[in-house]
Amino acid sequence: MKHLPAYFTFWHIFGHYALKWTAFTVLAFLMLPILIIVPLSFNAEPYFSFTEGMIALDPEAYSTRWYAAIFSDQKWLLSIRNSFLIGTMAATLSTILGTIAAVGLSSPVMPFKRLITALLLSPMIVPLIIVAAGMFFFYSRFNLVGSFTGLVIAHAALGMPFVIITVTATLSGFDRSLYNAGISMGASPLKVFWDVVIPLIRPGVISGGLFAFVTSFDEVVVVLFLAGPEQRTIPRQMFSGLREQINPTILAVATLLILISVSLLVALEILRRRSERLRGTAF
Amino acid sequence: MTDNTLSAADVVLARRELRRRKLSAFLFVAPLLLFLLFAFVAPIATMLVRSFYNPTVANLIPETLEQLAEWDGNALPSDAAQAVFAADLKRLANERSSGKLAEQVNRVFPGSSSVIKSTARRMRRVEDADLQQQGRALLLQANARWGDPEIWKAMAKTGSVYTPNYYLTALDLEASEAGGIQARDGAKIYVTLYTKTLRVAFIITILTFIAGYPLAYYLANAPTKTANMLMVFVLLPFWTSLLVRTTAWIALLQTNGVVNSFLMGIGVTSSPFDMLYTQFSTVLAMTHILLPFMILPLYSVMKGIDPSYMRAAMSMGDRPIPAFLKIYLPMTLPGLSAGALLVFIISVGYYITPALVGGTDGQMISNIIAFHMQQSNNWELAAALGSLLLAIILVLYWVYDRFVGASNIKLG
Numbered sequence: 001m002k003h004l005p006a007y008f009t010f011w012h013i014f015g016h017y018a019l020k021w022t023a024f025t026v027l028a029f030l031m032l033p034i035l036i037i038v039p040l041s042f043n044a045e046p047y048f049s050f051t052e053g054m055i056a057l058d059p060e061a062y063s064t065r066w067y068a069a070i071f072s073d074q075k076w077l078l079s080i081r082n083s084f085l086i087g088t089m090a091a092t093l094s095t096i097l098g099t100i101a102a103v104g105l106s107s108p109v110m111p112f113k114r115l116i117t118a119l120l121l122s123p124m125i126v127p128l129i130i131v132a133a134g135m136f137f138f139y140s141r142f143n144l145v146g147s148f149t150g151l152v153i154a155h156a157a158l159g160m161p162f163v164i165i166t167v168t169a170t171l172s173g174f175d176r177s178l179y180n181a182g183i184s185m186g187a188s189p190l191k192v193f194w195d196v197v198i199p200l201i202r203p204g205v206i207s208g209g210l211f212a213f214v215t216s217f218d219e220v221v222v223v224l225f226l227a228g229p230e231q232r233t234i235p236r237q238m239f240s241g242l243r244e245q246i247n248p249t250i251l252a253v254a255t256l257l258i259l260i261s262v263s264l265l266v267a268l269e270i271l272r273r274r275s276e277r278l279r280g281t282a283f
Numbered sequence: 284m285t286d287n288t289l290s291a292a293d294v295v296l297a298r299r300e301l302r303r304r305k306l307s308a309f310l311f312v313a314p315l316l317l318f319l320l321f322a323f324v325a326p327i328a329t330m331l332v333r334s335f336y337n338p339t340v341a342n343l344i345p346e347t348l349e350q351l352a353e354w355d356g357n358a359l360p361s362d363a364a365q366a367v368f369a370a371d372l373k374r375l376a377n378e379r380s381s382g383k384l385a386e387q388v389n390r391v392f393p394g395s396s397s398v399i400k401s402t403a404r405r406m407r408r409v410e411d412a413d414l415q416q417q418g419r420a421l422l423l424q425a426n427a428r429w430g431d432p433e434i435w436k437a438m439a440k441t442g443s444v445y446t447p448n449y450y451l452t453a454l455d456l457e458a459s460e461a462g463g464i465q466a467r468d469g470a471k472i473y474v475t476l477y478t479k480t481l482r483v484a485f486i487i488t489i490l491t492f493i494a495g496y497p498l499a500y501y502l503a504n505a506p507t508k509t510a511n512m513l514m515v516f517v518l519l520p521f522w523t524s525l526l527v528r529t530t531a532w533i534a535l536l537q538t539n540g541v542v543n544s545f546l547m548g549i550g551v552t553s554s555p556f557d558m559l560y561t562q563f564s565t566v567l568a569m570t571h572i573l574l575p576f577m578i579l580p581l582y583s584v585m586k587g588i589d590p591s592y593m594r595a596a597m598s599m600g601d602r603p604i605p606a607f608l609k610i611y612l613p614m615t616l617p618g619l620s621a622g623a624l625l626v627f628i629i630s631v632g633y634y635i636t637p638a639l640v641g642g643t644d645g646q647m648i649s650n651i652i653a654f655h656m657q658q659s660n661n662w663e664l665a666a667a668l669g670s671l672l673l674a675i676i677l678v679l680y681w682v683y684d685r686f687v688g689a690s691n692i693k694l695g
Contacts, residue, residue, distance in 0.1 A: 011603070019497055019501055020501065022498070022501075023497055023498045023500075023502070026494045026495070026497065027498065027516045029494065029574075030516055030520045031516050031520065033528065033531035033535055033571060034519070034520055034523055034531055036531060036534065037530065037534065040541075047539065048533065048537060048539070048540060049534065049539050049544050050544065097314055098315060100312075100314060100315065101311060101314070103311050104309065104310070104312040105308075107304070107307075107308035107311075109301060109304050110305070111309055118680070119316075119319070119324075122680070123319070125683075126673065126676060127632020127649055127676060128632065128634060129634045129653055129669065130327065130632070130673050131323070131327070133330055133662075133666065134327040134669075135322075137326065137329045137330055137333055137666075138326035139326065153322045156318075156322065157322040160315065189311075217524070218524045218526070220525075220526065221634050224653075235524065235525075239526065239639070242526075242533060243639065251530065254524075254527040254530050254531070257523070257524045257526075258523055258527060261527075262519065264522055265518055265519060
């Protein structure tokens, strides 16, 4: 990039740098708001902005009191436990059902493929407020409002499209003759699925599961409508914190959530590389 | 030439085999379809039904409504009908559900809530036999408004189980006396809100395009190593919790926040700007949140475009901008339409960010639905507003599926 061709006119060079600077400005716009949270969460004062001491890098102006506050507050501890519990259960449910369905969907003879795919992906498109209102009406008939079961079912439905997308993408690189070979040797479709298909698509399945977990972990609208005080989750707790009493504990929680996102991103990248190697597309 | 056609028996066998394979593929999908039917489709269907079906009043005062069905609607209902209603009210008062009736009738005929509640309390103390004989007089004695045919009309109206009224309200219309449809008096609340929501979604789509297109172009044409590294800065925000990103904007934009402190520190302004809780903050935060949805599909399309097309056009003497408009831009249209439709669809139904940073002037249609669900408890109106929003989304989704393909949604 440093050596621009000699025939470039002034406007070529101007265009080249203008593009570069625009791109970096947009990248800064994407990253800075998130990065700014991290130092703010170490603020010794109960404010959402930098104090003079912080700008002067005075160690006295920084403290970890807001992190201590999270772990001494029963509400936050309960939310953290609930978020992981509901997220794991919902992700397991959607990964199992979604993976099996993705195998059927990627069959070349699947009937009504387009319609069914559109239906299965629709939880991603329908506005959450509509989903939440509808679930509130319908689930209350089965006593599922204010229960863990209700939330797990709801979040499993919302995470489903991500499992379908990831697993069908992995399956598109899957050699179907392996499946047919298993069948022709006399194995049942389920046995071939378990012994041949699953081991080969495992990285895709795990990333689908991670997507589903994040969907549940980050979801708040359905929780607002379906959860009782016993089922409050991290996003729900942040939502009420931001509405009622803003204090830097929320920034400390946000920083921890950013750490979780970073580790998820790393995990997904490892899985993607592994999947490419298994499918033999990496050479 | 040898005969390659199958015999009749082979055709039957092949068809049977195909049918078996189709069934087996379908059986794999069936458990998920059943699950989604219960967990997702049925709830939405319930909401749709709720928007035009409301049996509350019909269940509360069934006998009165039977009597009112014979009433011509001009003068007051017959004495017998009024006596039946007085008895119904007594029963409701004893069951402590007269408030429900009052709430429903009050929506059609404002001011009737207190009339119904106070009368119900009076009827509770009256003997059944008295109610039967002098129901009408007792009602009038409890409240003079029972001499007004309008309150009876309102009751007959709320008594119908199927009603288009919530849709009419959601479109700022009402049924006229003559049975036609007319514009409702006062401000056009909901139509204005729908227009505003669509306008805000459109602005956000344009902004993500303006910011996303150059970045995607730069990333697609940068050396692979640089591109992969910079891509992390697109994917990390994408993976970061929505509430974290909204929190960040609150910290940045509030009156004593980072941006105002900075602007005052460098002397641009002496008093802080009110940026948070406005439509501006909603648009800014949502553009930030939805930008990756524009960049990712654009990047994957641009990655596949051979740069020699542009070089060829320019070597033939075309200038950079016309060459870009004629050659490059049309080739990126699949990615552009995918990104734009996705951003537009998501922003039309957005709830959380407007609720937290929008204030009164940044509220979108989703927020008013939540308001009717949680605060005003007008669930039927919320359902009607939601159904209209759903209709908009489904049309957009259909367009998306037709032009982009629902299964082509990219996840980074």
